Amino acid sequence: MTSASMAAARTTDVMTGRVPSGKLGIWWFLASEIMTFGGLLASFVLCRFKAGGWEEQAAHVSTGIAAFNTLLLVTSSLTIVRAHAAAERGEREKAAKFLLYTVVLGLSFLSVKAYEYSGEIAHGFIPSAGLFWSFYYGLTGLHALHVFAGIVANFALYVAAHRVAVWPKVQQRVEYAGLYWHFVDIVWIFLFPLVYLS
Amino acid sequence: MTAESHHPSYLTIWIWLVMLLLVGLVVFLLPIGKAMAIFLIFAVAAVKAFLVARYYMHLKSETVLVLAIAGLPVLLLIGMALTLVPDIVFNH
Amino acid sequence: MSQVAAVEQHGHGELSFWRRYIFSVDHKVIGKQYLTLGLLMALVGGASAYVIRWQLAWPETPIPLTSWVPEPSMYEGQLDPNFYNQLVTMHGTIMVFFVAMPILLGGLGNFLLPIMVGADDMAFPRLNMMSFWTICTAAVVLISSFFVPGGAASAGWTGYPPLSDNPTYTGVYWGINLWLIALALEFSSFLMGGVNFLTTAINMRAPGLSFFRLPLMVWMQLTAAVLFMLSVGPLIGGAVMLLLDRTIGTTFFLPGGGGDPLLWQHLFWFFGHPEVYVVLLPGVGAVLEVLPVFARKPIFGYRTIIYSTIISGVLSFVVWAHHMFIAGIDPRLATPFSITTILISVPFAVMVFAMIVTLWGGSLTFPTPMLFALGFLVTFLVGGVTGIFNGSAAVDIYIHGTYFVVAHFHYTLFPTVFFGGFAGIYFWYPKMFGRMMNETLGKVHFWLTAISFNLVFIPMFLLGIGGHMRRIYNPMQYEFLRPLAPVNQFITVAAVILLLSQLPFIVNFFASMWWGKEAAANPWRANTLEWTAPSPPPHGNFETAPTVYRGPYEYSAPGAENDWLPQDRPIPAAAAAVRG
Numbered sequence: 073m074t075s076a077s078m079a080a081a082r083t084t085d086v087m088t089g090r091v092p093s094g095k096l097g098i099w100w101f102l103a104s105e106i107m108t109f110g111g112l113l114a115s116f117v118l119c120r121f122k123a124g125g126w127e128e129q130a131a132h133v134s135t136g137i138a139a140f141n142t143l144l145l146v147t148s149s150l151t152i153v154r155a156h157a158a159a160e161r162g163e164r165e166k167a168a169k170f171l172l173y174t175v176v177l178g179l180s181f182l183s184v185k186a187y188e189y190s191g192e193i194a195h196g197f198i199p200s201a202g203l204f205w206s207f208y209y210g211l212t213g214l215h216a217l218h219v220f221a222g223i224v225a226n227f228a229l230y231v232a233a234h235r236v237a238v239w240p241k242v243q244q245r246v247e248y249a250g251l252y253w254h255f256v257d258i259v260w261i262f263l264f265p266l267v268y269l270s
Numbered sequence: 271m272t273a274e275s276h277h278p279s280y281l282t283i284w285i286w287l288v289m290l291l292l293v294g295l296v297v298f299l300l301p302i303g304k305a306m307a308i309f310l311i312f313a314v315a316a317v318k319a320f321l322v323a324r325y326y327m328h329l330k331s332e333t334v335l336v337l338a339i340a341g342l343p344v345l346l347l348i349g350m351a352l353t354l355v356p357d358i359v360f361n362h
Numbered sequence: 363m364s365q366v367a368a369v370e371q372h373g374h375g376e377l378s379f380w381r382r383y384i385f386s387v388d389h390k391v392i393g394k395q396y397l398t399l400g401l402l403m404a405l406v407g408g409a410s411a412y413v414i415r416w417q418l419a420w421p422e423t424p425i426p427l428t429s430w431v432p433e434p435s436m437y438e439g440q441l442d443p444n445f446y447n448q449l450v451t452m453h454g455t456i457m458v459f460f461v462a463m464p465i466l467l468g469g470l471g472n473f474l475l476p477i478m479v480g481a482d483d484m485a486f487p488r489l490n491m492m493s494f495w496t497i498c499t500a501a502v503v504l505i506s507s508f509f510v511p512g513g514a515a516s517a518g519w520t521g522y523p524p525l526s527d528n529p530t531y532t533g534v535y536w537g538i539n540l541w542l543i544a545l546a547l548e549f550s551s552f553l554m555g556g557v558n559f560l561t562t563a564i565n566m567r568a569p570g571l572s573f574f575r576l577p578l579m580v581w582m583q584l585t586a587a588v589l590f591m592l593s594v595g596p597l598i599g600g601a602v603m604l605l606l607d608r609t610i611g612t613t614f615f616l617p618g619g620g621g622d623p624l625l626w627q628h629l630f631w632f633f634g635h636p637e638v639y640v641v642l643l644p645g646v647g648a649v650l651e652v653l654p655v656f657a658r659k660p661i662f663g664y665r666t667i668i669y670s671t672i673i674s675g676v677l678s679f680v681v682w683a684h685h686m687f688i689a690g691i692d693p694r695l696a697t698p699f700s701i702t703t704i705l706i707s708v709p710f711a712v713m714v715f716a717m718i719v720t721l722w723g724g725s726l727t728f729p730t731p732m733l734f735a736l737g738f739l740v741t742f743l744v745g746g747v748t749g750i751f752n753g754s755a756a757v758d759i760y761i762h763g764t765y766f767v768v769a770h771f772h773y774t775l776f777p778t779v780f781f782g783g784f785a786g787i788y789f790w791y792p793k794m795f796g797r798m799m800n801e802t803l804g805k806v807h808f809w810l811t812a813i814s815f816n817l818v819f820i821p822m823f824l825l826g827i828g829g830h831m832r833r834i835y836n837p838m839q840y841e842f843l844r845p846l847a848p849v850n851q852f853i854t855v856a857a858v859i860l861l862l863s864q865l866p867f868i869v870n871f872f873a874s875m876w877w878g879k880e881a882a883a884n885p886w887r888a889n890t891l892e893w894t895a896p897s898p899p900p901h902g903n904f905e906t907a908p909t910v911y912r913g914p915y916e917y918s919a920p921g922a923e924n925d926w927l928p929q930d931r932p933i934p935a936a937a938a939a940v941r942g
Binding site for chain 2 (some may be wrong): 090091092095098101102103104106107110111114115117118119121122125135139142143146147149150153154157176250251254255257258261262264265266270
């Protein structure tokens with residue numbers, strides 16, 4: 073038996089699960105991420121209740137800017153799920169295009185965030201200015217790091233989508249990157265009202 | 271991983287998400303009681319998250335295993351948060 | 363077939379030294395790398411224990427063999443109090459995160475899981491490699507914290523704020539920051555590992571290998587992985603918060619800024635309690651694999667053990683506040699958590715019972731792995747029972763923070779990591795390295811360890827009842843502890859013997875690699891799939907993917923020609939016809 077056919081025999085012999093390994097792996101990872109962000113969000117909510125709302129501190133965040141950012145992120149979820157649908161149908165260039173849109177929207181989100189931070193810092197609302205601000209920077213900062221990681225992954229897939237040789241792998245991985253990206257979006261969907269609308 | 275033929279279009283979901291975003295902003299600006307506002311805003315967020323999870327992450331068509339992997343942490347978190355209420359919220 | 367030929371057959375061509383032994387994606391190599399890391403870090407952890415014990419027995423006298431440690435940690439062998447706190451902290455951190463988990467999960471788990479499920483490697487081999495190098499980086503970061511100004515973390519392995527939060531309280535700045543970073547890296551490493559373990563076991567089992575035909579070691583590794591994945595998140599959040607408090611002036615845990623120190627404790631122990639079961643279960647798994655082989659009997663209550671494991675995993679998420687009974691929690695939380703804590707002893711008692719009954723009526727032999735497995739049973743029982751005292755809030759008010767607790771958790775952790783871990787190492791060494799370990803040295807190692815271990819930790823219960831607090835630098839400062847000085851000295855002498863008792867193991871481990879008797883594929887006549895592969899298995903593990911026909915514990919099956927029946931031995935045609 074050649075090594076190639078031995079490998080083929082192996083993978084068809086084993087009891088492959090109904091969920092592809094990559095997807096299963098990403099979901100387990102997301103489970104731990106849910107616990108991480110959830111723990112932080114729960115801590116924020118509880119501390120906020122105890123402190124009586126932090127209305128005075130919270131008045132200084134810009135709801136308008138954050139609402140715009142929410143729009144950006146939600147739209148980027150649309151573009152990446154379109155990328156996944158295109159990849160599933162084998163439409164390589166369309167998938168690449170929607171991946172690029174997602175990257176651009178993600179970068180816009182981060183730029184808006186940077187603009188927001190610089191304004192707040194200029195007004196003296198730094199992390200040590202109060203417990204609300206501690207949570208604000210901690211939560212949005214950690215979220216922004218996750219957005220950045222997602223942008224890197226999506227961009228890498230965008231680049232890889234132009235190489236026909238690796239396209240089959242990219243096809244699968246668009247879905248997994250999408251799952252991660254949707255999770256990051258969902259975190260923001262909760263973050264936005266809890267920080268900006270309460 | 272087959273594309274279902276009868277799911278709402280991704281664009282439709284996006285429209286719902288944007289509308290819910292606006293609803294949330296409206297609730298924020300309304301002169302209703304604080305507790306009611308917070309409850310409504312959080313409910314809106316939950317619906318938005320549910321839409322993304324069900325239609326964008328395709329949880330609608332996923333196996334029980336994946337649903338369990340996604341759902342268990344959420345339940346755990348709610349349990350943890352509730353247990354912490356006496357200590358963190360009401361502790362002097 | 364030779365190693366090189368096997369590697370070439372898999373289409374990789376000839377790999378360089380670096381790709382085969384250092385940056386390998388083969389789960390067996392990675393498993394051995396984890397094992398090496400764990401054993402090396404155990405030396406560091408053991409050394410810190412030595413210094414701690416000497417200081418407690420003969421406070422403020424020069425400690426032998428330490429004159430090389432520079433100021434301000436030690437003054438010509440005399441221990442500085444801050445350095446003492448650092449050693450106490452690092453002993454705990456290293457033993458839990460860099461010894462127990464690497465040996466039991468990274469080492470045994472990585473090596474065994476793919477082979478036991480009949481796969482050729484993990485689902486994500488490159489992720490596996492990355493997980494090892496992440497924890498290596500973490501270990502380097504942690505050890506480096508000893509050498510920065512201010513020294514290493516010194517606020518206990520539990521790192522409670524405000525002590526850990528404000529650098530002026532401990533005098534340690536970079537040390538605790540590096541400690542937090544090292545922990546974050548370690549958590550990432552095991553999150554990567556957890557993803558691999560779970561996906562591999564769910565998706566890559568050999569044909570015929572249903573979940574209820576899996577070896578119990580696999581069940582234990584999977585449960586541990588799930589517990590870890592679901593519990594570590596809140597602490598990662600908490601660690602980020604503590605690091606921000608220390609660096610950019612946030613006040614998450616500082617009351618002065620509106621923060622709550624109790625929040626850290628809740629976040630820490632929400633993870634911390636499932637974590638001890640993450641460490642415990644694989645150790646139990648090793649014992650569960652060893653006992654049936656050397657009793658030549660099926661494991662008693664296979665499914666019961668699995669259900670008990672799952673129940674204890676679920677319960678482990680609702681007991682955490684028993685670490686906080688006197689921390690100032692709402693008193694109404696004390697009773698529910700006492701109840702759940704005492705409840706959780708039930709599934710473990712069931713498991714221990716099943717293990718004991720497995721032995722009953724068996725044809726017992728006592729090579730070294732079996733001795734360590736039996737040693738686990740006896741000592742873990744003490745640990746479990748004393749947990750009940752701690753778990754009852756009323757009693758805990760008196761014994762919390764004393765040496766009673768220290769003795770309790772050493773009677774659970776040491777049996778798991780060292781009795782269970784050594785049972786596993788002695789048992790699977792032939793498979794890992796293709797050589798048998800020396801039996802005489804093994805028995806000497808066992809008896810010295812078992813006896814000295816008990817001599818160290820039994821008296822500690824007495825210290826605790828006597829009110830001896832933990833983590834203190836000089837007990838003789840306290841009038842009421844002076845009468846306990848002889849007990850401390852006795853414990854230290856026993857501890858030195860315990861540390862020296864590991865020498866036979868170290869010699870045995872290395873010498874056997876070159877001079878041990880060459881091992882056959884199945885020297886112990888065991889049933890699980892790893893024993894059907896050569897010792898050591900080639901890259902890809904099996905020549906063809908095995909097919910499984912039965913569960914893993916068919917020993918002394920009636921009518922069988924041998925007293926063991928491998929999982930992949932086909933059912934003879936006549937018998938298959940009878941089964942219809």
